Amino acid sequence: MELGLSLGETQKQPFRLFGKSNETVKKLDDGLGFCMGLALSVSDEMTSKRVDRLTTDDHSPSVELHLVPFSTHHKPSHQLPFPWLSHNQINLTSERINAEGGGTDSSSPDSSSFHMYRNRRHNHKREDGHVETERDSNSRGGSDDEDNGLILSRKKLRLTKDQSAFLEDSFKEHHTLNPKQKQALAKQLNLRPRQVEVWFQNRRARTKLKQTEVDCEYLKRCCETLTEENRRLQKELQELRALKSSKPFYMQLPATTLTMCPSCERVASTTTVTATATKPRLHPFLQDQGHALHASS
DNA sequence: AGACGTTTTCCGCTTACATCA
DNA sequence: CATGATGTAAGCGGAAAACGT
Numbered sequence A: 001m002e003l004g005l006s007l008g009e010t011q012k013q014p015f016r017l018f019g020k021s022n023e024t025v026k027k028l029d030d031g032l033g034f035c036m037g038l039a040l041s042v043s044d045e046m047t048s049k050r051v052d053r054l055t056t057d058d059h060s061p062s063v064e065l066h067l068v069p070f071s072t073h074h075k076p077s078h079q080l081p082f083p084w085l086s087h088n089q090i091n092l093t094s095e096r097i098n099a100e101g102g103g104t105d106s107s108s109p110d111s112s113s114f115h116m117y118r119n120r121r122h123n124h125k126r127e128d129g130h131v132e133t134e135r136d137s138n139s140r141g142g143s144d145d146e147d148n149g150l151i152l153s154r155k156k157l158r159l160t161k162d163q164s165a166f167l168e169d170s171f172k173e174h175h176t177l178n179p180k181q182k183q184a185l186a187k188q189l190n191l192r193p194r195q196v197e198v199w200f201q202n203r204r205a206r207t208k209l210k211q212t213e214v215d216c217e218y219l220k221r222c223c224e225t226l227t228e229e230n231r232r233l234q235k236e237l238q239e240l241r242a243l244k245s246s247k248p249f250y251m252q253l254p255a256t257t258l259t260m261c262p263s264c265e266r267v268a269s270t271t272t273v274t275a276t277a278t279k280p281r282l283h284p285f286l287q288d289q290g291h292a293l294h295a296s297s
Numbered sequence B: 001a002g003a004c005g006t007t008t009t010c011c012g013c014t015t016a017c018a019t020c021a
Numbered sequence C: 001c002a003t004g005a006t007g008t009a010a011g012c013g014g015a016a017a018a019c020g021t
Helices: A048-053 A161-173 A179-189 A193-246 A292-296
Strands: A002-007 A033-041 A062-068 A258-260 A267-269
Touching: A161 A179, A161 A193, A179 A193
Parallel strands: A002 A033
Antiparallel strands: A033 A062, A258 A267
């Protein structure tokens, strides 16, 4: 592979590629050829945050990379289009630049290497405002649609049932993936590792959301129960107050032996001798034979 | 040893698209 | 057929951890 480096006015600036300062940009190899052009521009936002990060510093103008094959055997039909990029933005075309081990099988767009300048966060706004994603130009391989050449018309991936089922099974085993597992799954399902990673992230999010809903429902029921309990106690209190105002004082106090529960510090009566004809309901603690106080004693 | 930069991974939030009623 | 609701793939930004310098 040969990387030809074309520096426009950038000679004024120290070149820095992908954060590697003073990195040698020129690489020689056989077969694949690129022309990498850098030009100064402060106008376009396309380069996005990521590419901005690749510039020499926060104040430097954005770097534009033009990667175009100049090898004579590269036909236009072999070039990977990046329609979301305007002509003065990144043009990355190649027969194959595979960063993820997909080989040089051009029939599998899925394994195309979009990861030349970023392993993620590479959607780009077109001039019409439409955000095209990686999916737009790089779909998964292996589907029937793709085999039928319908890949260009598909704008959003839907995993096949088999793929989803396989991922589900895998998710049951472990909710996170290490790089090896990710690679293996991706290879098995003919997806990009990034897709597997995203699927697991979304799956975890769905699981968490469902759990949150369950928790919410539980808390709602608890709240209802407590509200009902509170209503009952209020009523009981009212009854007791009414009783108090209608009976002489000596009749209001039952002759009881009071003990205090060490755990909740509520007072319990162990002997109930009441002078009242009507027996008000006691607090559950007082009725609870199996309360901690009694259990511990 | 500690500071610093880079990379990777995760999460939360959001968007855009596909599908269905 | 149009439309709104829903599900989901995927993007972005930030945080944290690991690692190298």
